[in-house]
Amino acid sequence: MKLRYYADAQLQEFHDRILDLLEKIYEMHGIPVEVERVEERFGPLSNFPGRVTATPVENVYERDIEQNQKLRSNLDRMPSRVYKIGTRFEIAGHVSLVDESVIWISTLRGDAYGHGPRAEEATPIDFLADVAESPSNRVCLECTHLLNGSETFCPNCGHELP
Numbered sequence: 001m002k003l004r005y006y007a008d009a010q011l012q013e014f015h016d017r018i019l020d021l022l023e024k025i026y027e028m029h030g031i032p033v034e035v036e037r038v039e040e041r042f043g044p045l046s047n048f049p050g051r052v053t054a055t056p057v058e059n060v061y062e063r064d065i066e067q068n069q070k071l072r073s074n075l076d077r078m079p080s081r082v083y084k085i086g087t088r089f090e091i092a093g094h095v096s097l098v099d100e101s102v103i104w105i106s107t108l109r110g111d112a113y114g115h116g117p118r119a120e121e122a123t124p125i126d127f128l129a130d131v132a133e134s135p136s137n138r139v140c141l142e143c144t145h146l147l148n149g150s151e152t153f154c155p156n157c158g159h160e161l162p
């Protein structure tokens, strides 16, 4: 399991907060974090504690999103309506949870502020903030199963959730 940030977010504030949360998650939980830099906007990421790659955005879209049935069943919106608008890719600023392939990806950008009800379930910053808390109620850190926040144990591996 690892977390992947499609950089750079449009706003530097969001970019910096996402990077800070990824570092915190890596340090606190030992979860690998990586940056896939699809649109460079800000400075070099020299102190990032994980892998930084720069893959063309259309390849990232094909690899992580298109034809990804598992991802499709975990999202409440069609990936082709969120990450590719016409010929324009809308991936920068999102964060995904990767097991063998991408199993979850944010569908809104930034944080929940201004997005409306239940947006915190869809934004990268709220997702990362939740995973950074120990323990997370969004994802089972034992087996990466996605949680709805009300379980007392992981329905996939049985790990007890406090």
Ligand SMILES: [Zn+2]
Pocket (backbone or CB within 6 Å): 140, 141, 142, 143, 144, 145, 154, 155, 156, 157, 158, 159
């Ligand atoms: Zn589990």
